[in-house]
Amino acid sequence: MQYSPLGSTGLTVSKLCFGTLTIGPLQRSFSPSVGGRILAAALERGINLVDTAQLYRTYEHIAWALKSTDCEPVVVSKSYAYTAKDMEAAVLEARQHLGEHIPLVFLLHEQESEHTLRGHWPALEYLLQAQTKGMVQGIGISTHYIRAVEAAAALPEIQVISPLINRSGVGIVDGSRDEMLAACQTAVAQGKTLFAMKPLGGGHLMAQRRLALQYLRDQSWLTSTAVGMKSEQEVAYNVALFSGECVDEGFVEFDRVLHVDSWCTGCAACERACAQQAIRVRQGRAVNDPDRCVFCGYCGAACPEFAIKVI
Ligand code: SF4
Ligand code: SF4
Incomplete structure (x- = not known):
């Protein structure tokens, strides 16, 4: 597994990130112990970046994994909060479940444009204060929009951008894969660190899984890629692929509905x-x-x- 700095946050993270949306109540609805066991297996195989959100309701799964291993991953969470008060509540909720010592990066969830970023400014200002107090270690946005990547690239307050990008561009709301690539590379040139989401396009690219994951793995400008994993077998496959090893293509993956x-x-x-x-x-x-x-x-x-x- 490769590791690299998460931009200006001072943290170091693995090239492969465990996306927890899949194990939580919005998708597979695993209990904290069942989902937590899959995450713990990923941490023990060297993944040290975990993606979650207030919306995903997977803090208990992460807490279960933290208790069952000695690993101390970097956790990235997100909130739709507009106000400082709501963002404070979001950060405190995460801290309550994860403890005080786990590095925590907080993102404004699903930003669409400069306009929505300005609308969430009080929440962003709270995150800046929280960072000076050591409550969070990094600040940024997640987005499915090219124009939000462009807007965040121009803001000195933003350190981390999590864009939707994948081999075919499925899910990018306002343009093509290559337009998103260009926006991401502009952001990197502005000093932002990027970690990708939805490498399999929410399941659309499952038939070309290996090529789709390799596509993002081989983007040298990307710090990490969040991949949703639903089994220890899938963890083993993804870790091997991101480590450049031979992978077992034999396990069956079901389409999502x-x-x-x-x-x-x-x-x-x-x-x-x-x-x-x-x-x-x-x-x-x-x-x-x-x-x-x-x-x-x-x-x-x-x-x-x-x-x-x-x-
Ligand atoms: S339209 Fe139906 S599925 Fe959609 S939010 Fe309302 S009740 Fe739920
Ligand atoms: S992309 Fe699909 S799963 Fe996601 S909010 Fe829209 S309809 Fe629901």
């Missing part, structure tokens, strides 16, 4: 939560467009009826 339960009321909260415009209410019920969907499960978190599952 977004399921809307019959008790959907048609309230459209899921529509508003989806940056990909991949779910729409038709004739009183939510309908998913699998060609646009990246199976992030964010619509499920917004559903007041708990009617959406990514399975």
Whole structure:
């Protein structure tokens, strides 16, 4: 496993990051012990960067893994908070579960543009204060938008950018893969550190899994890539691939499906939560467009009826 500095944060992280969205309630709904065991296996194999978010509700899974190993990974979390008060609550919630000693990087979740960044400015200002007090060790944004990468690149306050990028560009909302690449490289030139998300496009690129992961592994400008993992077998495969070793292509991976339960009321909260415009209410019920969907499960978190599952 390769390790490199996480930009100006002073932290050093592995080229492969464990994305916890897949083990939490928005996707596979593993218990903290079942999900935590998979994460612990990843930490013991040398992964030392863990991606989560307030939305993912996986702090308990991470805490379980931390208790069962001697590893002390860097944890990246995210919040949609607009205000300083809400961002403070988000950081305290993470600290409560992870302890005081685990390095914590906090991102503004799913930024879309300079406009949304300005809207979250009070939350960003809280993070800057929290950094001076040692509550967080790094600050940044996550985004599916090229224009948000461009806006963050120009802001001296931002250290870390987590963009959606993958081999075919699936899931990038406002342009192509090559346009996102150009924006990322501009950000790197501005001194930002980048770690990628959705290397498999939320499952769309599963059939070309090895090529899709190698594509991001071989981008020398990327500090790390967050990959969602649902089994120890998958951990072993990803660690071997990112370490440049031979990989076992034999294990079966199931395609993901977004399921809307019959008790959907048609309230459209899921529509508003989806940056990909991949779910729409038709004739009183939510309908998913699998060609646009990246199976992030964010619509499920917004559903007041708990009617959406990514399975
Ligand atoms: S948010 Fe839930 S209840 Fe509302 S339309 Fe979407 S699936 Fe249906
Ligand atoms: S429909 Fe739901 S799972 Fe699919 S991209 Fe939109 S928010 Fe994510």
